[in-house]
Amino acid sequence: MSDVTRAEICVAACAEAWRGDEEIIASPMGLIPAIGARLAKLTFAPGLMLSDGGADYLTDPTGADSHVEAHIPYRQLFDFVWHGSRHVMMGASQLDKFGNQNISAIGSDFTRPKAQLIGVRGAPGNTINHPTSYWIAAHSPKVFVEQVDVVSGLGYDRARGIGHAARFHELRRVVTNLAVFDFQTRDNRMRIRSIHPGVSIDDVVEATGFVLVGTDNPATTPEPDAEALRLIREVLDPRNTREREVPSAKRG
Amino acid sequence: MRDKRMGVDDVVAGLRDGMTIGIGGWGSRRKPMALVTAIAKSSLKDLTVVSYGGPDVGMLCATGKVRKAVYGFVSLDSIPLDPHFRKARQDGGIEVSEFDEGALQWGLYAAALRLPFLPTRSGLGSDVMRNNHDLRTVDSPYDDGEKLLAMPAIHLDAALVHLNRADMFGNTQYLGPDIYFDDLYCLAAEKRYVSCERIVDTAELLAAGPPQSLRINRMMVDGVVEAPGGAGFTSCVPDYGRDEAAQKAYAAGEIFVEASR
Numbered sequence: 001m002s003d004v005t006r007a008e009i010c011v012a013a014c015a016e017a018w019r020g021d022e023e024i025i026a027s028p029m030g031l032i033p034a035i036g037a038r039l040a041k042l043t044f045a046p047g048l049m050l051s052d053g054g055a056d057y058l059t060d061p062t063g064a065d066s067h068v069e070a071h072i073p074y075r076q077l078f079d080f081v082w083h084g085s086r087h088v089m090m091g092a093s094q095l096d097k098f099g100n101q102n103i104s105a106i107g108s109d110f111t112r113p114k115a116q117l118i119g120v121r122g123a124p125g126n127t128i129n130h131p132t133s134y135w136i137a138a139h140s141p142k143v144f145v146e147q148v149d150v151v152s153g154l155g156y157d158r159a160r161g162i163g164h165a166a167r168f169h170e171l172r173r174v175v176t177n178l179a180v181f182d183f184q185t186r187d188n189r190m191r192i193r194s195i196h197p198g199v200s201i202d203d204v205v206e207a208t209g210f211v212l213v214g215t216d217n218p219a220t221t222p223e224p225d226a227e228a229l230r231l232i233r234e235v236l237d238p239r240n241t242r243e244r245e246v247p248s249a250k251r252g
Numbered sequence: 253m254r255d256k257r258m259g260v261d262d263v264v265a266g267l268r269d270g271m272t273i274g275i276g277g278w279g280s281r282r283k284p285m286a287l288v289t290a291i292a293k294s295s296l297k298d299l300t301v302v303s304y305g306g307p308d309v310g311m312l313c314a315t316g317k318v319r320k321a322v323y324g325f326v327s328l329d330s331i332p333l334d335p336h337f338r339k340a341r342q343d344g345g346i347e348v349s350e351f352d353e354g355a356l357q358w359g360l361y362a363a364a365l366r367l368p369f370l371p372t373r374s375g376l377g378s379d380v381m382r383n384n385h386d387l388r389t390v391d392s393p394y395d396d397g398e399k400l401l402a403m404p405a406i407h408l409d410a411a412l413v414h415l416n417r418a419d420m421f422g423n424t425q426y427l428g429p430d431i432y433f434d435d436l437y438c439l440a441a442e443k444r445y446v447s448c449e450r451i452v453d454t455a456e457l458l459a460a461g462p463p464q465s466l467r468i469n470r471m472m473v474d475g476v477v478e479a480p481g482g483a484g485f486t487s488c489v490p491d492y493g494r495d496e497a498a499q500k501a502y503a504a505g506e507i508f509v510e511a512s513r
Contacts, residue, residue, distance in 0.1 A: 073430040078354040112344030119325035124352040125374030
């Protein structure tokens with residue numbers, strides 16, 4: 001039995017979202033996506049631009065011999081968003097089968113929501129301008145819903161509805177604590193791409209509030225290789241903060 | 253050149269009920285909290301607040317000053333959601349216009365350039381279009397024919413910003429990592445009020461930062477307030493970072509918490 005934790009599998013799965021990306025900004029939101037983006041830059045996606053959390057972009061994500069290579073304040077960040085030179089991994093309070101995301105408000109009455117969230121933030125502009133992935137640390141039917149209450153980030157049905165203006169729309173991956181999903185189906189409905197080791201199809205189906213595609217013999221999410229594991233454990237996250245976001249108690 | 257120095261109370265005296273006020277900074281970073289606190293304690297009411305929202309929005313909601321909030325998000329950064337803003341929303345106590353944060357910039361920029369709107373894709377297809385009934389689209393007049401969101405100009409009656417240094421004429425300097433949108437707020441507004449950590453002689457401005465740190469100049473400013481610690485518990489680096497303990501107390505309900513530094 002491997003000693004690789006669920007959190008480490010999630011880190012590697014998040015990193016995979018940026019595979020193939022060249023010199024663009026990688027904007028991970030959340031702890032495990034942040035470790036994943038740094039892992040991607042250190043291994044198979046060295047061109048990625050990574051910020052220090054503010055306006056400065058650093059050459060070395062290990063921090064060992066790091067220099068500021070670029071300065072991109074918010075005013076200029078939106079230029080790059082609209083130019084398309086970015087791939088963001090956002091969170092979601094709700095996500096539906098076409099990848100519509102809600103981070104704005106819960107409830108059917110927007111004038112008096114049951115719960116006000118952070119606001120749509122940059123989600124409408126991100127999703128219509130450049131590739132977007134999502135990270136969900138706690139996969140549940142409250143997150144994966146039939147229909148989101150406030151469409152903040154566009155799913156494929158909404159993108160289709162506006163035609164040519166959505167030609168840069170692309171949802172690449174959804175990574176959760178249970179599985180990895182993509183939208184590579186005929187009608188861009190979310191499908192299982194792989195299930196993490198120790199998770200069953202039933203676990204995923206039960207935790208999802210809509211009918212999933214790809215439940216027949218899904219692949220198993222690969223474990224990080226020895227070098228990736230070393231980087232995660234010794235270099236990128238020696239204090240094991242990843243364990244807080246995805247505890248390994250349920251590892252099978 | 254005119255000496256534009258004034259006090260916090262002079263700024264408040266220049267504001268009126270029902271005004272649209274743009275507030276600079278971002279989240280819980282470089283917010284003009286000295287000015288915002290004075291408004292919260294004044295008799296002003298029915299304000300429309302335009303902000304990359306942080307405790308400015310929350311404090312003005314908690315004190316009943318806000319008729320309408322215009323924002324892309326409201327967050328305290330290290331505390332993701334502002335409880336006072338949430339309560340106002342969940343009580344149905346305020347109107348809102350929630351935009352994509354890049355489109356919000358476009359609205360301020362359109363006002364700054366005296367244009368009726370600027371085109372963008374950011375917002376199309378999302379519920380921003382459903383929740384803001386007055387938004388319109390525009391068809392490109394060129395061969396591409398693309399349909400775009402016509403982001404309307406957001407005209408401000410007043411702008412409030414807090415930066416690191418200024419001279420008495422309104423030449424203003426940021427020394428931290430990001431100007432955010434403070435210069436756009438000033439250009440989009442009728443009356444422009446800058447508070448700063450320290451007023452210095454014009455000759456001293458370049459001692460602290462390069463010429464490109466002078467992002468707001470006297471053409472863009474009507475009043476300058478010296479307000480050391482004027483960002484309250486929000487960050488104002490390099491002068492000071494965020495006071496997390498004070499921010500926690502604010503989030504727990506102590507609206508007028510004093511930052512300790």
